[in-house]
Amino acid sequence: MHQEMTIDVHLPDWMKEAPIDGVIARVDQSTIGPLRQLGVPCVDVRCSGRFPGIPQVETDDRLVAELAFEHLWDRGFRRFAFCGFQFAHYSDTRVQYFRELVEETGCPLSIYETPGERNASLSVLEKSGLVDAEAMSTWLGSLQPPTGLFVCNDIRGQQVLNVCRGVGLAVPDDIGVIGVDDDDAICPLSDPPLSSVRPDAERVGYRAAEILDAMLNGRAVPEVVEYIPPKRVVQRMSTQVSAIEDREVARICRFIREHACDGIDVSDVVQYSTLSRRQLERRFRSELNRTPHEEITNSQIAKVKQLLTETDMTLEQITPLAGYSHKESLSAVFKREVGETPGEYRRRLNSISD
DSSP, X not given: OOOOOOSSOXXXXXXXXXXXXXXXXXXXXXXXXXXXXXXXXXXXSSOSSOOTTOOEEEEOHHHHHHHHHHHHHHTTOOSEEEEEETTOHHHHHHHHHHHHHHHHHTOOEEEEEEOOOTTOOHHHHHHGGGGOHHHHHHHHHHSOSSEEEXXXXXXXXXXXXXXXXXXXXXXXXXXXXXXXXXOTTTTTTSSSOOEEEEOOHHHHHHHHHHHHHHHHXXXXXXXSEEEEOOOEEEOOGGGOSOOOSOHHHHHHHHHHHHHGGGTOOHHHHHHHSSSOHHHXXXXXXXXXXXXXXXXXXXXXXXXXXXXXXXXXXXXXXXXXXXXXXXXXXXXXXXXXHHSSOHHHXXXXXXXXXX
16 A cells, blocks of 8 residues: 655554555654554655664765766856755755865855754745745855856755846856756756756665565664665756856857757857957857857757657657758767767667666
8 A cells, every 4th residue: 555645744544544564654753653653664765864763765965966066067167056945954965965075176165045944844944945035036146157056956946047037147157057856847847947966766765665575574674874876967958058257158158059949150149249250269269169160069969969858759850949951960960969869869868767
């Protein structure tokens, strides 16, 4: 028997009478007592506190922070920020590890956490971010661009992106944002779509079930928390950028990213820019080690990758959306730039997801 439940709910009354042999639960202070009264083995997959005799399985937040930091670092960010919820256990853990990683590099780090009460439920803590827009906008406005921002989860990421849009901060050019959970109800629908660290939630569940099975059969189980590595970073538009100190080049890159699939060429970029073509080429080489034409191609390929990953669209359907007239031309450019055909790329990504 199982029960689909949201977080921070009390144990339902029916569980006290049901013939339950074991429980996998998000255990907290409000549910630990009733769960113990059931007198059956229990495995905790929330891990907000330690409960003697109850094994725990959790996503490895140290590795989550490492993936987020490395993703931002590889995109050229050398200023960093973290945004979370005060007293949310996962936020507290992730900011701790992220701070350690940034401090090792000697780079600056700014931290903002929506104030909360220590014993408040997670749902209350996360909803508090909805009424925190003014203070958050002031903090976001104080960040010197370009800054790489790690948010404690995708809910916080969506809140940050909404505030950035409201105050005119360019994402990812001024602030690159990466979240955690790869929530398919949040990340693709955010504006811009949110990059996120994807945990291995399926493996957490399987491992919890294996431990529960061991307990039911009288076998010894670990007393320490068992940590499951996250899968990978899923990149979307919120970090699809090379961090650039030259703000004019950054402005031009944003124009390219927004219009590369509309059929623009370098002459359109020169017309948009305040620079001559020669100056533009030189400053692109200095900042990015590539040409404006190569930047247009990169943006088109990024769009193709997104559609191959997030949709079931055929190459014929994708071709005009990427700014190409013929699928053969797109396929040739994709193979040259990526090292595999669009079909091979999609199959490989699908195999990783499986």
